Amino acid sequence: MKHGLIRAAALAIGIGAAVPALAQDKILNVSYDIGREVYEALNPLFIADWKEQTGRDLTIDQSHGGSSKQARAILEGLPADVVTFNQEIDVDMLAKGGMLPEDWRTKLPNNASPYYSLPSFLVRKGNPKNIHDWSDLARDDVAPVFPNPKTSGNGRYTYLAAYAYGLEQNGGDAAKAQDLVRAIFANVPVFDTGGRASTQTFAEREIGDVLITFEAETGAIAQQYADKGFERVTPSLSLFSAFPAAVVTENADKNGTEEVSNAYLNWLYSPEAQEVIAQNFYRVNDPAVAEKHAAEFPDVKLVTVDEVFGGWDAINAEHFAEGGILDEVFVNR
Amino acid sequence: MQNPASLPRPGSRLVPRVLIGLALVLTLVIVVAPLIYIFTRAFAEGAAVYAKNILDPLTLHAIWLTALVAVIAVPINIAFGIAAAWSIARFRFPGRSLLVTAVEIPFSISPIIAGICYLLLYGRQGLLGPWLEGHDIQILFALPGIVLVTLFVTSPFVAREVLPLMQAQGSEQEQAAVTLGASGWQIFRRVTLPNIRWALLYGAVLCTARAVGEFGGVSVVSGSIRGQTNTLPLHVELMFNDLNVTGAFAAASTLTLIAIVTLLLKAALEGRRG
């Protein structure tokens, strides 16, 4: 009885929440900040595919934001059916929170990463500051712009890539790598909370000499702002950035969307989807598609988190934990 | 209220002219320029682009959601405002001045903090989170959460307008009605309401404007799901982050129009209040 009343009341206040409540499949894809264009292009294709295969209508809702912030929102109750993040530790955070299985990496090919990218540079027309590699970002006359590594996976990869470069240049000397990263951080005029806000800062507000963000974003922005003549610069070394995808089983179970959620994420590996993803400047694993777009993706020495840092757990303990190296170079500037 | 016309006219004296000039120029710079700028930017790419931005389904949904939130929140806060004003202005009881302060709390608290409060209470990891989840009730990242935060932020507006008026008017008329044997509801409808209606409307108008424009608090509890939980002010930010600055200003212009209509309504009401 009491139960029924509560449910009725909740239903009554919840009526408006279900405004376009048509009888159809519906999933919520909670995604990273700069993923809006690629999913805007992908979703209609999968919706058509799904209709063809099952005869059912599908709606895919999108939410974009810094991926750590998104993970937190899911832990607080944002009803995501699937996540497409740019940071494995944010999916791990969901696993620790009991939202999805710990072995999520085994559920999809390539460690559950349908595509990948790397931190890369975008400079102003003519590259007036002559910026070519990470070491240039530490110069006093250069103002780099990238998002807050505390809130954004994008910013975290930038931090790690710069650190990896510092290690390589100094024969593995951690102190020197730290000095490099500290010098870079000291030059940053604005730390936005998401990758897209940093892009805005660089492109619209015209702050900074170089934007450091995923290669996918530098490509999209160079295209979007063709009139401003931004130029893409690929550093000599960068970090392999996985873009993990996972079904949030806890929610999908409850919403009865497990089947469509799995189909959606698996479809991201299809040649059809991979082509769209490559057109959006992400690097893909599908051999044919990768071959076709090879000319658009310059060669770069890619290192992985496992090779350089010994995996995400080690990074968390050493770098991102409270009082870790990130706090040291970031806060005490 | 004194009619300014009965005051000494500025005439040829220098000081009033300088002061009026200064007031006009400053207001033009601080208040008017930002208003006009919104429309120039919204129409920067022509009326067709403007229409396309406004008629975008996501923008339309944001407008609809924002209106829905206001339609729920404002009547509730009108009822609260009347109840609060009635109890505070018409009765004396211990803790009365404490209550006055409590009513005004949301007015001085940063909306962000309101959002954090609600997150700590209703979030999946908040105080009520496990219970809510056990009963399959979604508060945050859905309409109820947005409505609750909006209620918090806009709760003082009606009370603030009605309370001073009821205090100033005193309760003689109502007491007379009681001695004549009127019921409570009759007294309220026939005596109190006519006396406070313009202040009430005025408070409701301000409350609506604030409900429509709430940003900080809602941004904490919305989850910004496109076409689902994205209110109009959040949509402005979202368009901005979608690299569609003109679209952001177009969405902003609808909010500005609402603000201007609000002010016109308010000015008209003030004429009535006289």
Next chain:
Amino acid sequence: MTETAAPIRAKRVLPGFTLSLGTTLLYLTVIVLIPVAALILKGAEIGPARFWSIISAPRAIAAFQLTLIAALIATLINAAYGLLMAWVLTRYEFPGRRLLDALMDVPFALPTAVAGLSLTALFSGNGWFGQVLEPAGISIVYTIWGVAIAMTFTSIPFVVRTVQPVLEDLDPSLEQAARTLGASEGKIFTRVVFPQILPAYLAGCTIALARSLGEFGAIVFIAGNLPFKTEIAALLAFIRLEEYDYQGASAIALVLLFFALVLLVISNRLQAWAMRYRGAE
């Protein structure tokens, strides 16, 4: 006007005491007090030592400092501008007076995010004001001045709207008496008018300060959110939240809450003083 206006005997005469007070208390409890209590409970979990280390961290101190200084600048600007506007609007008749009066409420009605968006664009290098100011070496956007301007805009109505009614109600005979005694206009203002409006004026400034300390929507657009330089306390709380640092967010939020409550109490005291002042005339 004053508390005595509600006669004690009314309690027995008028109906609806239980209903109205009950509704008010229930609503306040559910909508305001319980959520605020949730914050305080979270804060209590932190423990004094940890709490202190969060709010005394260099970045937090810098944020509090910036917020306070910018809010003080904004309040000073509004103290001057608000007094001027209240005076001009009540004392002079001129074309456009009513329009000017209506414009004072724009910052109430305009969503703060919209105000922030517009102010940022106006003052950035390619905006109307930025074009003039930047060549002169003055940058507003992404500096403390941008923060102060956003705060100024959003708190404009408070001083004007608290001083205006008091100025309207002033007894003109006092001023006239001073005038016949040969006092200059300046002297009349400082000796006769100003003391009478002082309580309301201070109350208006206090509430403007409280509002400025808590402002968020308008500032995040214009401030650039640079730690140690233009990061306001409310934003730092928001960032801590996004960083999944609930204790950090709660501690900073509690400090802001404390300041807001103190200012609210001060303002209410000043209002009561103003009421007595006017009632005594």
